[in-house]
Every structure is written in C-alpha cells, then in structure tokens.
Amino acid sequence: MSLDTTKHAAGTPDTPLPWAELGLKEDEYGRIREILGRRPTGAELAMYSVMWSEHCSYKSSKVHLKQFGEKAPENTALLVGIGENAGVVDVGQGYAVTFKVESHNHPSYIEPYQGAATGVGGIVRDILAMGARPVAVMDPLRFGAADHPDTKRVLPGVVAGIGGYGNCLGLPNIGGEVVFDPCYQGNPLVNALCVGVMKHEDIHLAKASGTGNQVILYGARTGGDGIGGVSVLASETFDSTGPAKRPAVQVGDPFQEKLLIECTLELFAEGLVTGIQDLGGAGLSCATSELASAGSGGMRVELDRVPLRDSSLSPEEILMSESQERMCAVVEPAKVARFLEICEKWDVLATVIGEVTEGDRLEITWHGEQIVDVPPRTVAHEGPVYQRPYARPEWQDALQADDAARLPRPAGGEELREQVLKLVASPNQASKAWITDQYDRFVQGNTVLAQPEDSGMVRIDEETGLGVAVATDGNGRYAKLDPYTGAQLALAESYRNVAATGARPLAVTDCLNFGSPEDPGVMWQFAEACRGLADGCRELGTPVTGGNVSLYNQTGETAVHPTPVVGVLGVIDDVARRTPMAFAEPGQLVYLLGETREELGGSAWSQVVHGHLGGLPPAVDLDREKLLADILISGSRDGMIDAAHDLSDGGLVQAVTESCLKGGNGVRLVVPDGLDPFVLLFSESAGRAVVAVPRSEELRFTDMCGARGLPATRIGVVDGDAVEVQGQFSLPLAEVREAYEATIPALLA
C-alpha cells in the first residue's frame, strides 16, 4: 500500500475516500476539499472526521452554548473561562481551583469497567493540563431500572472501574449521584468530575507558541485503543443490530497516570512547559491541532517518531488513537534536555515529535513524506456549526397537563407511614453507601465531607483551613417536564448543597446529557436547558467555567430524559466551620427554611408510589436561593447552626430521615398550622433546607432570618429514636434504617 501524501492527493483528485464511514456528511466533506483546495489525504480525512464529530466540534450545541459566555455574570473570581481544558477560579490566599465534569457514557455501556475508569483518567488529565494538582473526583451516575438485569452488568462494572482507577491514583472520591430510571436502560450516563488546586502563577494553557519550540509527546505508547472512538462511539446511537463498528476499547493504566501526574507537576515546578494539552478524545489529532490553533505560529510533526505499542498502526490510526495516559507539551529548545531527564526519572517515555514553526500550517510527515498540511484552526476551532431545527415536542402539553395533584394521596397517619418507608427504601432515595464505600473517600487526609453529605469538601491549605466544596445535581424527571426550569432546578440544588455545608458558591461546570440533536424535540430540550442554565447562572452570579455536552444518548428512537448535570464549586475560609448534615445532639431544634407549596410534579413520591411522571416541576426562585444560601453560610460561619440538609427529591421527610440516620438520633416533628401533613412531608418545593439549631442560638438565628425575610419555621426537635410526626405516625429509627440501607445491596451485591 502506498502512502497517501499531500502531493499524491493533489494529483489524484478523484480517489474515493471513506468520508461517510468516518461520520462526515457530504457537505462537510465538500468543505474540507474547499479549505484544502484539493482532496484530503487519508490522514487529513482522519483528523477532520474526528475533530468535526459532534463530540469534539460541538457542532449542534455551539449556537446554544454561546449563552454561557454572553450571559456570564461579572465575577472577579474567574481566572480562566470557557474554552480551555477547564475553567479556573480564584479561591483566595493565592490559591486557584480548577474543576470540570465530562461524560464517558457510551464507552461505559460497552465496557463498564474500562469505560468508567478511563473517564476518570481523562478528566484528571484535563485538570492536570491546567497546571493543577488533582485533589478530588466525583461521579454523577445514571443507570436503567435498579432491578433490570442489565443494570446488574453495567453498574458494578462502572463502580469498580471508578473505584479501581481513582483509588490507584490516590484521589478521594467525595461525592456525586446515583440515579435509576428506565430511560437510561440502554444508555447509562457516566459523568466524571475532577477538582484541582494550584497557585495563581501556576496556571498553564493549551497553546503552542514560540517558533522553534519543541513538541514533546510523553506518557504511554500509542496503540490501537478507541480508534474512531470519538466519531463512532460518542456520536452514534446504539441499535439492536449490535456494535458492528466496535472499536478497540481503551484500557486505562492508573499507575502510569500517577507517574504522569507527578512527572507533569515537577515539569511545571521547574518552569519547563510553555504550553500543554492532554490527549483524550481524538488523541493526537486533537492535541496537535488545538495546540497549533491556539498558538501564534504553525507546527510540524514527524508522526513516525511517535512510540507505538503496535508497530503495524497506520498514520491515520496513530492520529486517531485514543490510547490513555498521554500528554503533549511545548517546550523551549534549551529546556528539552531537562524535560526529558525528569520524564526519565519518573519512568515516563518522552519523545520530541515536532516543533513550532513560523508559518500558519499544521504539517505532519511520515518518514519524510508530507501527509498532512492544513490550517489548524479549520480542524480545531472552525468546524461546522449547525443551526439544528428545534421544536417543542407535541407531547409536552399533555405531559404537563397530567398533573400529579390528581394522584390519590395517603389517607391518615398509617398510610403516610407506609409511603414514607416505601420512599426511603426506593432505589433512588435509598442509601448509596454500598456504591460509595467502594471508593476511597479520605485518601490524602484532606477530605472533611464526602457522600452522603450535601457536598464533598476538601481542605486545600493546612495552615488556614481554606477549603472547597463541590456538589453535582441533576434531575432528568424535572427536565423532562420542563427543560428550562429543570436545568435551573439542577443549578439551584447544587448551589444550595454547597451553601448547606457552609461554603460560598463561586462557579459552575455542567455536563449536558441529551438524546439525538437530529430530533427537533430533543434539540428543543437542549436549547431550553441551555437558556435556563445561562439565565440561572447570571442571576446567581456563578459563571459556567466549562463542561461537556453529550448527545446521542438514546436507544433506538427513544432519548434519555434531558439530563443537565450541574456541578457547583464553593469556597470556605476554614473547613473547621463547615456544617454537616447529621442531627447529632438530642435537644437541637429543627427549623424548616423556605416555603412549602403543594408541588408534586416530577416528585420522588409520584414516581415511587404511583409510577407517575407529569405536571410541572417545582417553581424556581433564584433570589430566594441566594437568600437561603446567605443564611446557611452566615449560620455556619457564626456557629448558629449545628446541621443543615438541603431539601430536594423526596422532600422534607427524606431530608429529615437522612439527617436522623447519619446522627443516630430521632426527631419529633409537629406539622405547622395550615399545612397538610402529606404536603409538608413529600412536596419538593425548591429553595428550602432543614437546619438543626442549638437552643442557645435559637433567638439569634430566628432574628437573622426575620431580618433578612427568610421564612423559618420551627417544626420539631431532635429527640428519641424514631422519626415521629405528631398526630400522624412514628417510625422507629431501626426500621427506617433497615429500609434505607438494605435496598441497594439486595439489588446489586
């Protein structure tokens, strides 16, 4: 087989190329020919096809994602915004924090262990590439019905993969979510978030500048992993005909990644790195074109220098390979020797594969012959942009009209009691300890809060106690009922969760998991969710710093629920002042903050008791969320509250039960005048939290709430060993604990 050089391509304009098989549309292929003024070579086609895939180019989502920048609130804490490997936020005392959430949905369905493991590896390298030391990970997960046999295949594999990779790296897994819904049956959502810490001056960017600077590829050798993974795996739906185009699954090596982390941090510390990029989706195609595109000059790469695991790989395959644990750095010539020395010390293979050039082209050669000659921007940043048609689905009105208010409600205390037990034992509400116990939550010794707390919190400075808190939330059921409100509810819940622990919310990362953008109904959901999230972030003053879009999450024609997962990062001056969720002391007064309305649409109660999804999700009041957050943060800082827990799915009774079980204490609740006990217990009105106030602080706390205009209702006291609602029912703690803790092990262990 002869090499398809650029010269050869220019002379053979009519050679047919497999552009359709690589996922390109006819007009996209036409545009490539137009850009190059000739047909692309095989290698060029490989690069364009992966980089112009939905996963890399955001071609369907771009027009809607723009709002995150346009509507971004003024925020002096933002040091690096959207567009880099991850956003960076100033958290004070000279520290900066970077964080980002990404999806690894499709690979995790095919090969749960490796799919989830390499998802962790990928996001960790993104954080590392910003110059930060990764300090914690979190995993928001969604699976099919908990009792479906395939869930038993996918979930344990995913959990073991996350635990295996993260634990080997020595990174604490401090939170996340696990949600079950039949809509995720053939398409689980495996999202991974990583947080990293650095000093302001350590921020690194992905750009290749300085003519003559050397391009160094370091880390693992390149093999046939995930070739076409980006275009094939992430951008096509699975159908019943099976994975005919199944590419080689990427297998991660966490010990190699650990070396890569330590090696890279040492390279940063010695100031040897001018620009850096991790290799993830689209591998070298992405790293070289993005580095060159963001820099001032061009780049020349000798592809035959890339160390291979499998010598039979073609240049096209090397460009598309998604072998894990690789990084690409731009280094001044005088620093190359020291760079290689450090790599050798860490037993990390490093190879100079090219250099930054004066021109504005990305040129790649194979044994001296040119196989790629492209303007890098056209590959990396100027891919196709689609204005996909979108339309509110016809079924949306009927779904919203099917109000949950019509559902039969429990009559009397006994039935309430039964439904409470049923709720806390349902897979979505039950304890996820069986899952999170497989993750190392406390390694490194800086974790101060982890699952099941409202948010994970890690200390970043031992002297001052400065810390960061991160929460992730998303509710596909709400978003299905109303994607605009659903996205804001995810944001509000995550924001509230951070504030509940006493940290001040600063910034947002999002993972937008949706179905096929070619379906106008899905596209409408996506557009609405983006609009809702951008509007919400503006009002809350928390900018989106980056994230990820995952489309084509569907089985056949059926899309998953629109699932925007929102991660919020907050800062706390001293982690010693954090607020835990446990009702730890008998005698603490239980206050409900916020207003409870009759809001049952999309609620856990409607799902668990009636298998129902309809009506409207709870209303959002972002001013109220801000006020609630202020009160929670002040209460924490000034020692006015001993415990706080956010109210979300499952409502008050779920939150109170969790706080009781965590603290090993019961609670006696009194239904306030004018409230229906059922509504009090099960409604999911947003903007609420439950707090435990020490008696000595009651007056000070209620004065503060009164002065700020936040409704605070005393609903009971921590006492005894039962969850008791006066005049309704009493549930012994032991019985609730059994219901809450037995479900997941029974289904999956």
Added chain:
Amino acid sequence: MARVVVDVMLKPEILDPQGQAVQRALPRLGFGGISDVRQGKRFELELDGPADDAALARIHELAETFLANTVIEDFTVRVEETGAAGSPAETVRAVS
C-alpha cells in the same frame, strides 16, 4: 472424566498494563532478549463426563459469557489429555 482448558487473553490491540509491568521488570532482573509480554488467564475445568461435542459447546458458551469479557478478550477452549498417551493438546475452537 476429562479436563478442558480455557485460555483467556486480552485482544492483541488492547493495552495490557500487567504484561507491560512484567516486561519492564525483566531487564532489571537481568533477563534480556524479550520484546513483549502479554499476560492472560488459564482456567482448568474438570468435567464429570466425557469432553464430547455437547460438553464443549457448553464450555464454549460459559467461556464466552462468563470466563472471558469478549469486548476486550479472546479465548481458546481445548481438551487436555489426562492419560499417559501424551498426545499434544488439541485446540478445539478459537474465537476472536
């Protein structure tokens, strides 16, 4: 009575971190001249009855669904002669 051996190996294109770790250790221990190491798993199944076609078909099925993860692994099934005859092991089926 028969013994059936199922060998499970990572597919050639799949990264094998364990094999690589072994390979990296070899020169340190003074064993030169080995260019690649791949590590796999070997299962020995003792049958109650003879290793006839029906039994092998069943083992093939159990290997495919349980012993090997065919997304990333290949396997072979062969009958190991237990008698004194010492005839070479015969590869019955290979799946890739």
